[in-house]
Amino acid sequence: MEDIKALVDWSTDHGATLHPSVEVYDDPTTGFSFRVKPSSENPLPAWDQVVSLPTRLSLSYLDVIHAASSNPIFPAEFVSQTPPHVIGRFFLAKQYLLGRDSFWWPYIQALPQPADEDSWCLPPFWPTDDAELLEGTNVEVGLEKIRADVRKEHAAAAALLKQHGDEKDKEISMKLYQWAYCIFSSRSFKPSLVLAEEEQTRLPDGIGINDFSVLLPLFDIGNHDMTLDVRWELQQKPHNTCELRVGRSFQPGQQVFNNYSMKTNAELLLGYGFMIPPTEELHNDYTHVRKRTSSPSASEEYYISRRPMAHSSSLLGRYRQELTVELPEGKSIIGTFQHVQPDMVWDIFCTLCQPEERAQIMPSDAATLEEQEVARQRQFFSGDVKQGSQAHAYLEHTMGIIQHKVMQELERLEETEVELVDGQEGDLTRNQRLALEYRRRCRAVLENTLEAMGLEEEAA
Known part of the structure; x- marks a missing residue:
């Protein structure tokens, strides 16, 4: 729980807020999760703000673009020739390699760690004997496509970084890129849904707002309930924030959920590693x-x-x-x-x-x-x-x-x-x-x- 305390402290120190009745706990089935504090005297009312996050704490391709002019994170050749969603994954991998020198370290150390493959590895990257058990099912084609895309993406990006990047860039292995892929796949959000309009417009020509995805520290703790009515509300004052509001009341001790949108079990298995x-x-x-x-x-x-x-x-x-x-x-x-x-x-x-x-x-x-x-x-x-x-x-x-x-x-x-x-x-x-x-x-x-x-x- 030290990792979670560090994440909550870091997030709140930078402007995030949790509802006074809500805490983060380690659930034996769902891992780190939101719940109404067992000691709370009242339930969490429907539509109350569960968590609010300043969107400047998000982690994505945007951070690479915004830093390009003053303090470039990757060489210009890499940024201009690499798809934005791939850049975002490489950026996460580089932040992991930076360790405590990364601004996002309290968030990254609370994520499943690259060395603990069982905690993050999605079906496309399972060991061969495990993945073969999905042959003949309707996710088989999806598995093969993801594997092929990831191999191609990493090979092209790694070649550019080998030629133009620094030493940390060259340490981003295929396994670390797979880890970053899985983190983004299972935890990220569409920018058009969680970023303010002014943040959505600061993009290079030819890049669409949903050509990449964003990670939202602390906000992404909420687990999936597809029956739940939720709102991701954007607020601009005093600073740009995204708020999670849930259309159901939760009693003390109950887990508080998010809703990742309507996805079949095939989609949940491929992209999140679980089924309903x-x-x-x-x-x-x-x-x-x-x-x-x-x-x-x-x-x-x-x-x-x-x-x-x-x-x-x-x-x-x-x-x-x-x-x-x-x-x-x-x-x-x-x-x-x-x-x-x-x-x-x-x-x-x-x-x-x-x-x-x-x-x-x-x-x-x-x-x-x-x-x-x-x-x-x-x-x-x-x-x-x-x-x-x-x-x-x-x-x-x-x-x-x-x-x-x-x-x-x-x-x-x-x-x-x-x-x-x-x-x-x-x-x-x-x-x-x-x-x-x-x-x-x-x-x-x-x-x-x-x-x-x-x-x-x-x-x-």
Whole structure:
């Protein structure tokens, strides 16, 4: 706890504040966390300020840019030829190497340390035997891409620093860069959400405000609760600060959470190293299915859900879907479509059947074109089309495509399945337990979806 005391003291000495009823403690499951002091006589009221941080304490690419003219941190050649998000990671690594000479040392020494790989290593950098357990799952492609990107980034940046940098720059190894990547991945914030407008405008030409991310010491202590309504409020007086406010009351002794935004367990595993366990009230297990084509403004993925998309516990599924289909009383979505994002279903159908043909085979007397399309969606999703008709043929074709995709994903999982012998489970590492649990979650998503399709076929 000395590390945390040093961080809190350093932060508050430089203008940060914690709510009088809030403290930082070491939770056995979540590590350093916020909670309402057990000794507090009152709960923490909803929307009270939990923590306030002057944004000048943030650590990011911006610090490199702002220091460039007076006291350059990296050589100009490196800064001009390296992406801003990579510069931010190298900057964090350099601050670590500076040790107590770094302004941010009280923050850095409270982070998971590079030598303790188990405390920070995300799945892309797991040992080979551990990472292989994620083969066949829908995070496999993401793992490979991250690994390849990080290797390429470090090689290019290290070559520039070898030629132009100082001795500390040349000490930033691949392992230290991986550590910095994981710290930023699991703890950082989008600048557009946590920095004042004047801070967002001081960027070189061609650099967007979200081309990099920022670390917020102390502010980043809050752990993730995706059901929580939170505000990251910016204040400009007496100085630029970012405040965490939470839309729920917490009792003495309870942990106080943040919300990292809506992320599936696949995204949380890759980017943060944990998953949300399923409960009756909430599940977060979704298989990501990549779109064949997508417009620049649209999502690149569809989602298949462990439970029906309309289920109250499918919070993220409903949040992410662009298309909402509301059926009349007495009608329900057919089984094949229940676990699948409606956008995926409708996009497949619209690829098979162009607008003119849709209007012909599923006529509607609604007043506007938009209302006519809504009426067709209701027909299609409920299966309310005439047997033997062209519309029914398209319905079966769409169902077949979805069923084939789900079976394909399940086959990939089964081809890479791992069989544990009796007694072996006790010898598994934390990474291996996490990977096997993720495999079980993936299987549950796919088998539940196929079961819903099978029930529909039995009823037909």
